Amino acid sequence: MTSQPLLSIRRLKVQFAVREGLVRAVDGVDVDAHAGKTLCIVGESGSGKSMLARSILQIVSRPGRVTDGEIVFRREGQEPVDIAKLDPAGKQIRAIRGRDIAMIFQEPMNSLSPVHSVGNQLVEKILLHHKIGKKAAVERAVDALDKVGIPNPRERLARLGEAA
Template sequence: MERAAHPAAAIQEPLAPEQRSAAPTVAGVGDPLLQVRDLHTHFPIRNGTIKAVDGVSFDIERGKTLCVVGESGSGKSVTARSILQIVDEPGRIVSGSMVLHRPDGSSVDLAKLDRRGREIRAVRGAEIAMIFQEPMSSLSPVHTVGNQIMEVLRLHLKMSKAQARERCIELLAQVEIPTPKIAVDRYTFEFSGGMRQRVMIAMALACNPSLLIADEPTTALDVTTQAEILQLIKNLQQSHGMAVMFITHDMGVVAEIADQVIVMHQGKVVETGPVDTIFHAPTADYTRMLIGSVTKLGRTADIRLKRAPLAADTLPILEVRDLSMVFGDVKKGAVKAVDGV
């Protein structure tokens, strides 16, 4: 996302990972990392304005997990994108503050930075990283995963090609991708959905950010893979000491990983508090509805399981026999994505 630099006065450049450990320790786990106050992000349209984020305030603490929960269209993702100034046009931040507190004791209001300027580009990836719901829309299909991660390392940390490759292999190993020395030269279409999400996490962790924003990273995955990705994020959070802002509509995920929760509806925060309080003593009707929907979904699943045998003797809608799909030249060693299914 390279754009023209802004001529405004420079703020302090983010510290490299090896420098951060040597910096004076002025903040610890539980201290504020990011403080958002009265944030408004609007989308002007022909007949008025859509207030996607309407007066949102919250804190993200160092080493903790904040879950932002709400139904589709509640403003969760726009809030997350506002932090990094990557809101899609014609959306824009119209007011509010987003103060990032750095390890060296300095701070910067992200809302005041030019979205196309050098200062915010230095924050993206290096200090705050983000992973998205669908990795295929964020990863290049024509470059190896290694080259894509190495680009981040060389851009932000000024590593040599050899250093970046070695670090890339280490990152792939950290996110538990099998045979990382081989995987580094593979393309995204050669990975499953869960493995692609692991690649995105490796890329996000490349510069050892203080905050990882995860925007519905498990929604498109099966239940088993979801659990694996959630556990991976928890393990990496502990080993890296980073804060996590997790965007989701799934209250089951919230119960699993959250320390603090904010519940959003129609661009506003309707409730906020520790995860135990949100689940055991919710004050907002909307929060109670979200929690109740988990039980309703469970009952629906039970009904479907009981009805399944009734359809056992019916004719199949679709039959697949000996299906194969090959990528590349067979003579030069093609990849068999599907083989005799």
């Protein structure tokens, strides 16, 4: 593949300093993710998949932290950003998190709400991260559902009162 990866991770290490010693949750991972391609991270429970994703978003819980490596994110028309060097609470990562890079958590407290429709939650997140109106947000939600293979996304959202 000739194009630069959208996300390039090199030598990533995430460690937790605990009373019992040092826990190496992610230990020297290298990964490239290219635009328009699917990348699957597969492993046993506790192997570091979620910690890798949390590292990319800079949401590793204390006492954990990224101790080495780089996470280079390339946005079209902008300079590459090493996410690993960003302040986890800073404006730069908050502009990326949820808008350009997001994670659907498997933990019940961080998952999509079963009380609200997926479409409603998508539209809400789009409105939060983009300066567009509700109609445009609904169009983006329809497009997103279509891209992941949900049949008749417009009709499904309309049944829930979310699309015209």
